[in-house]
Each structure stands twice: as structure tokens, then as C-alpha cells.
Amino acid sequence: MGTDRVFPATRLAGRRTASWAAVFAALAALFLAVAAQASPAGEAFAPGSTCFASTGPAVGYARIADTPDAWNCEALERTAGDARAFVRIDLGTNRTNVDYVKLRRQRFSELRVIAVGQDGSLAQNRIDPDGLITGRHLWDAYAPIPRTNAPPRTIIVEMDDPSAASRLGSAQVVAGEPFTRIAGIDHVLAALLCGLLIAPVFFDLAFARTLRAPFPLYHAAFCVLALIQTATASGLVDLLTSLPMAVQHALVILSFDLMMAVTALFTLAFVERGVIEPWQRRMLAGMAPLAAGLGLLAVFGFPVFGPNVGYVYYGGYLLYLAGIIVVLATGLRRGSRALGFLIISYAPLLLIGASRVFVSLFDSMNVPTESVWPQNLALGFQVVVTAFAVADRFMILKRERDTARTEARALEDLSERDWLTGLLNRRGIEKRFADLRTQGYTTLAIIDLDHFKLVNDRYGHAVGDEVLQLVADVLRADDVDTLAFRMGGEEFLLMLGGPNAAKIAEMRRRAISESVAAAGIAAHTVTASMGLVEAPLDALPDAGFEALYHHADRLLYEAKATGRNRTMSEKLSAFRPRRGDRRRAA
Template identity: 35%
Template sequence: MAKLCLLLRLWLAGVLLGLCASAPAAADDQVAVSYAPDCHAVTDRDRSATAMQPRAQWTCNAGNWRSDVPVVWLRFEAESWKGEEMPRHFFTRIARFKSITFHALDADGGRRTARLTEADGNPLAAGPVFRLPLPEITAETTVLLARIEEPHSVPMLTEARITHDSAKADWSQADMMLLAFVMGMLVLPFLFDISFYVVLRERFVVLHAAMVASMMVYVMTAGGLASAFVALPVAVMAVLAPLSYALAAGLTGLFLADFLERGAQSRLMRRLTVATAWFTMIAPGFFALQLDRTQPVDDRGYFLTFLPFIFVVSAAVLEAVWRGSRSARYLAVAWTPIIIASIERLMRGLGWHVGPSSLDQMIYIAVGIEVVVISLAIADRFLALRRERDAALTEARMLEQISTRDSLTGLMNRRAIEARFDELLAQGFNTFALVDLDRFKAINDLHGHQVGDAALIACASAIRASGDRDAIAVRLGGEEFVVLLRGERTLERAEALRQAVPIRIAKEVPGLDLPVTASMGVVVMADAARKTMAFAEFYARADALMYEAKASGRNRMAYERLTVFTAAPAARNPEREQAA
């Protein structure tokens, strides 16, 4: 709960940070007066401003916009601002271009010209726009021509405006508040991803974090919010926005392939999704660089190379939903708005329809919805994986218990004790006592295996019920048991365990004709820290001693003490004793 509160505070901090960035837009509540071009035209590089004065060669409607040409001309008629303040600034969407030359033509033939480049562009503190100063516009000016050489974006042309107040050329306060809110929505999932990855080391969490980070860069640059914090050149802003969007799209495809449950995608669709994701990062990413040599094709190439991504991702999600994927349902909800907004932006970018820059708010809102819903999907997947892992751990523990525990008595089995024998010997368990029930076969023959099993369970209970914390009981198989002991008086304690066996069997297994006794062979090593013997050697010695006890009349213990020397002694016989 504390972590959730902290994350909510950070989200609010992100929103407030964005609001601070939008503050310049709130300095003046007056509505900016700006003028759109009345006409536009495309030409080669040799056409002069004088040759462009006749209106017959201009397109004076909202169609036929192109950015794949050497030069685009924009025409602003003086009738637009007649009676208003003279325009002094040109502004438009941030995009790459080689130069913009302004020609202010007067009625008496006078002309004022200004040629500006990308380096002269000044990104505004709010909004994805930059401005350039115009040559002097006077009452005698009849038309303003803007010659844009090698434009890389159709929206840069369709959204071009002139205004008298450069402070009013940016986005409104409401627009920037929306951007700030979206940034806050992006910060929170990014922090969630970091928290999730600490607990759940899954690759799809890293992919989603990278995707969110790319979206944050996109919102900051495409939305112009970055200009409130750092002065970036127009060329850098123009490249970062489309490049970060291409990277985010490609990471989305990789995330999709890695995030869906096993079996939610066919092998072919998964391979196609991954291939399309890499293609989207490479192809649109290349066109996003807006190189001089690719100017005729990069705007159209950028948007058209997104089409495979839209089709493949949509098909992949639909297939996963059809296969019953729970995660795919989240993705369908998350990606439907952003796919619709991306298609609208693609159509506007290709010049298929003209709309105001405020339509970009659709994609920003869709981005915010997408990352939040996917964060919920990750949280849901996180819980599902935790449940799966918990179930797997439980099953593993059960399997481990099955493989290391005797199913009848619940004691450790031979496999378990052999695996840990060296460790236990080093911990001081230096007494190896082998217990064998006397005449056990006769019990099975006379009373049946069910009674025999009951006798084995009672024997295990007698060994285990001693309460000796320094004793470990093991069933080797059949009627053989091993008890490892450490500490003082191990021989006396082993003998006490042996004597407890017939008492416990007589108490818990009624109807036996004779008492069931036990024989024991015990090996004691004087210094376990200098161990040179393996489990098999201890067992062989204890087994020989146990048969000595049986040969001596059963129901007794035989033992020997072993001393390990760093150098072999001249002559030493192990001390052997028998105790009735």
C-alpha cells in the first residue's frame, strides 16, 4: 500500500511538472489571430517569386498537398489580415526542411525577402511548432509568398500559419494540460515496470518499460513539451518524434510476442509478429531520420511502412483472442484507440485529408490509455505467473518429498541420506546405527503384509518419537533403518532407541504371537571432521556388526569405534563390544 501511494504521488508530480511546462501558454488569455495560406503550389528549384505571382498556377483548395517535391510555395493574401495588425511571424509543425524564403510583395512592385534555414527555427515552449520571423509586412503589401525547399512533411505545409504575436503561435493551455496529464499517465506504468521486474524477471516487463520510455520521448518531442525544459534544434526535434514512435511500435510487437501466454499464437504468427516488429524499427526508423537524399520519399515511406505493422499486430491480437488468451483481451482494449488514431495520423501525413494539429491529441490520449491498460495487463499476468510459480514450487516440493521420503513411514530414504551424508558427517553426526527387525519375514508370512507394514510404521515411530534433536532416522528399505547421531553418549542413546522398538510395536500392532525385537550394528568415528569413509563403507561395517548381533542371539547391539589418523598407526585393532 505504501508503494502504491508513493507511485501515485510520483504520478501527480509528473502531471504538475507538465503543467509547469504549459504555464507559458497561460500568460495571456487572448485568442491568437493567425492566417492560413490561401493557396499552394509545387515547382522545381528554378521557379522565381516573380513567376509565381499569377494565381492561375496555384491550387486554392485543401487538396493535392505534397512533400515529395523540390519546392512547395505557400501564398498568403493581404485580404486575410486587412484591418488587423500586420503579421510578423511564420509558424508551423516541426519538421525538417532545407530552407524557407519569404517574399513580401507590395502593390508598387516593392519586395522584401528573407531566406532562413532549420538552424534559424525557434521551437516554441509549448506545442510541436517552431517560428521564423517574416520580412516587414506593410499596408502596401498585397501578398506574402513562402518558398519551402525540400520539405519532409505534409503537415508542416498544411499547418503553416502567419501571425502578429509570436507568443500566441503555440498550443493552448488546455492542450498542454492534456499533454502533462498523458506524461503523468506514462510515468506511473514506467515505475510499475521497474517494480515488477524486481520481483518478476520476465523479458516482457523490460520490453514494456522500453516501449513506455519511447512513448515518453514521443510525447515530449511530438507534443513540444520538451522545449519547456531544454532548447533543442528543430532538426533534432523533427527526428526524435517519428523515430521514437517507430521504436515504440517495434517494441510493441516484440512485447506482444513475448507477453502472450503459451499457445496464444501460432508459430507462424509469432515469427511474423517478431519480423514485423524489427522491420518497423528499421524501415520507418530509417525514414524518420529525414536525410537529404531521401527527402522525395521519406514522408510517404515513413507512413506506408507502418501499414504492415498495423495489419500484423491487429491479426495477431485477434488470433490470440480467438484462441482464448486473457492477455490478448487487454491488448485489444489497449491498442484499438491507438491503431485508430495512428491510421488518422497516417492519412493526414500522406495528405489524404487535411485537419488541424489538435487532432494529434487523439494519439496522445490513445498512448496514455494504451500504457495504462497494458500495465493492468502486466499486473494481471504477474499475478497469474506468481500463481503458476507457486503451484510449480509446491509441486516441486512435493516431488522432492516423494523422491527423498519413504512413502510408508515418512522417514528420509536412502537416496536422501546418501546425498547429504558428507554434509551431515561434517556437522558431527559421527555415529552410524543400522537397525534391523528380527524375524520380520515371519510376521509377513503369518499375519500378512498389512500387519508387517504396521510393524514398520511403529518401528519408525519409536525411532522418531525419542525427541532427540541430534538424531536423524532413515529407512533404507525392507525392515532396515539407519539412525545417525551426534553429541555425547551416542551409544547409550542408540541402545535406548533400539529397546523402544519392541515396546512401540507391541503397543500399536496387537495380535502378534511373539514380541518383535530389533538388532543393531553401530559404527562410531572418533573424529568426523577427518572423514575418509563414504556412506557405503559405513553401511558395510554396520551391516557386518548387525549380523554379528543377530548371530549372537538377536535383540542386541554390536558396535565398534573407529579413529582416523593423519598418519597410519603402527598397529591398532578396533575395539568391539557387544551389549545385550
């Protein structure tokens, strides 16, 4: 019973609802029909809208101008495989004073800027890649808008073979001159940053010369490349030089990729031994040619890979970032002081690089990836922090090297000194002989004690050792022009300089007998024989130790053979022909 009462009311409500829906549908259809009659087909775009399209190489703007479905007015989608890209900017009726289209620079074969006047007139400019006007920064470029009979209503940019069609998403129209070649505040800041980047190079070169290590040189190379990158990307190079834009574009790409290659080599050379695994060291070594190869690909690979070169490029850097992060994480886990510095210094640039890779590979690519100033500041931060890291490592290595050098010198000094007399031995004279000759020690004398075996046999070796020590004291008397050495046994050697070298050597030989007798060590009279050779540097500049030693030893033998307790000497000279003497040998 209750149900029967409800049904009629329900049916009545449904009929009323249907009637109202029909009325609204009829009104909507009438509105659309009137709008369609009042608006031409070419005005199917909202005033002030910016729309995008991409087609094959044979489809021009005329074929899609009146096809709203071919346009996307919300977001620019990936168009990597399309040969022609369009951006349509509707000016409306309020803005008619436009002169240029501002674009993000990319590669293309031809660019056409089409202006549609409010009266329907068309005008077009054809522009090749070198015809764009450079903006304040390298990535900014301007294309002139052609003049129409009536004020412009719509501006269309048609680009053939774009390397990154998504960059058209940042297109906008501007009025007035796009860029005056006068340094602005951004150029001044870029110049100051370039000065900051070049300063560490001089310290790096000094560190490399002292440490004989490669990492300061890698840091210096990074600073120079960062300088090129900053000066080019910020517009300083274009402001100060007349380099073609293609060259500047190649410079900014290659300088960045070579920086990444040098970063891998710097990390490899800078990290302490044993901190990272051997396979990680090999990975770092391989990342350097990877980054350099990606740079060459970005500059020269477009004709081969077309627009897809960007995916290859950023895919390679995805591997690079993964490798760097693995190495830094390993160093952080193992408490590496060196990699601690690198983590801090690399962080800003790694974040910028990761965002750029993500946007380029996984986003719709509407966001411009050429962030000039964030990258410049990240480079400056990395250079400053790594400069502190290099200085810190320099102090550590220098301290370790100085300690090792001191220990080595101590051991070397022990090996070059006679333990009994404290004089330098034969090894000591051989090592220093060339330097001593250049310092003026040009006289060599060998002194040998006569019948010294009798002293040992009669008084014992202890007395013999005392005699040898006394002889050493006599020979090394305080005289800067005389140096004494013990060659072994009872044989000593003198290196003398000055005009009275032979006379001084003879006085030292005679003083031996007097000093031993005055000391009362042995009743036996101790005498010495000497062979002396003078070899002036101007006469015999290349005389070696062995040659002069053997010459003096022969003279000593003659002194012994003629009765001992005497000196045999000789002054060597070389034949030098007089100037103008042109006599020939027979």
C-alpha cells in the same frame, strides 16, 4: 398555316436575346479593362488569401510572383516530387502587426521568409533547420518575419527540399512572442500523464520476476517508450532540457516506432497458445523488425528517398495495421480472453494510426497528422487497459503455476520420503545438504543396526519393519538440532548441529536398544554401530555430501570391525597458515 405564323415571332425573340447578350459582353470587357488598369500585376490575389505553389530547384519566388496561374489558392495539392515549395499569405490592409510565421515542423535544407511591404519594398530572412523557434509542442515551429520599410502587405515562405510540403498548408502569421518557456496547463497534464505511464513499470518488473514470462517486460518497455513519446511530443523535454531539435525529432519518431515493435512482441507473448495460427505468430514476430526499420527509415532515410520517404513509411504501416487487425480478429472469433483486453486497449491508437495512414497515402495531405493530445490520451488508455490485462493474466498464470507447483511438490515429497518410516531418504539429504551445512548442521553420523538380518529371519519381516519404524521414532525425537534420514535397509543418517552434536548422536544410538527392548517387539537385543564425522564450516567450507558420507562410512566400518555396538568418530580440520607466516615450500 399555324407554323408560318410562329416563325416570325421566334426570330424576333432570338434577335432581342442576342442584342442583350452583346450589351452584357461589352460591359464585362469594359469592367475587366478598367480593373486591369487600376490594379498592378502583383495584386492579382484576393485580399486575405493564402495560396500555394511548388516548383523545381531553379525557380524562385521572383519568377512566379506575378504569375497567378502558378498558384493554387484553394487547396494544397501533393507536391512530393518538387524541390521547392511556397506559401503566400496576403495580409490585406487591416492586419500589419505580424512577427512570426507558424509552421508545422518538417525537414528542409533552407527556409526563406520574404515580406513585401505596402510600398513594394522587400525583406528576407534565411533560416536553416536549426534556426526555427520551437513552439509549445514539438511539431510547432516559428520563423521570424523580416521588417520592411512600410507595413507588410504579403508574407511568402519559400522552402527548399521539404520532406512534407503539404504541411505548409497550416502556415499562419502571428503577432507577439510565439512561445514563453513557462509550463502551461498542457505541460502539467503531460507531466501527470507521464507519471501514469511510468507507474505500471514497477509492477511489470515484479510480475516478470514471479512469472518468468516475457510479456510483462514488453509491457514495461512500452510504458517507458510511451513516456518518452509523450514527454517529447508535448514539449516537456524541450521545456526542461536543451536537447537539439534534431535529437528531439528523432526521439519522438523512434519512440513511436519502437512502441509499435514492442506492441507486436507483447501481443505475441501475451496471447494464449493455440489461439492464433502458427503463420500469424511468425507474422507478429516479423512485424517487430518492420516497425523498428520504419522508424530508422523515417529518421535517416530522407537523404536516400527524399520526400517519398513518407510514402514508404506509411505504406509499411499499412501492412502493420493489416497484420494486427488480422490477429485481433482471429482472437475475437476464437474467444481469447487475452486478445479481448488487447482489442479494447489497442482500438484508440489503431484508429489514430489508420486515419494517419489514410491521410498520408490517399488524401491531399492538408490535414496535419501529428495529433499530439489524441495520441497521448490513446497511449495512456492503452497503458492502463493493458496493465489490467497483465495483472489479470498474472493472476491466471500464478494460480495455474501454484497448482502445478503444489502437485509437483507433492510428487517430489513422495519421491524423497521413505514410505515405511516417513523419514527423508538419500535423495532428500543430497538435495538439502548444502543448505543444511550453511544452517549449522556440520556433524554427520551414519547409524547401522547390528545383525539386523537375524531379526528378519527369526521374527519375520513384519517385526523387522516395526523395529525400523521404532528406530526412526527414536532418531527423529523432538530436537531442532537433529535431523534423521533413512538411507536404505537398516542404515540411517543423522545431521546434527550445536556444540554437543557428538554427545546427542551417541545418546540416540544408545536409546535404540532401550526403546526396542521396552517395546517388547522381539526378545532379540537390537544394537547399533555408528560412524560420526564433525566438519566445522570454518575449517571445511566446501565439504560435499559424498566426501563426508564416505568418511563417516569408513568410521562405521571400523566400529563394526572392532566389535559392533559402538561409535567411531573424528573431527576434521584444515590447515590454515598464521598471518605473517611467509615460509616457502622446499
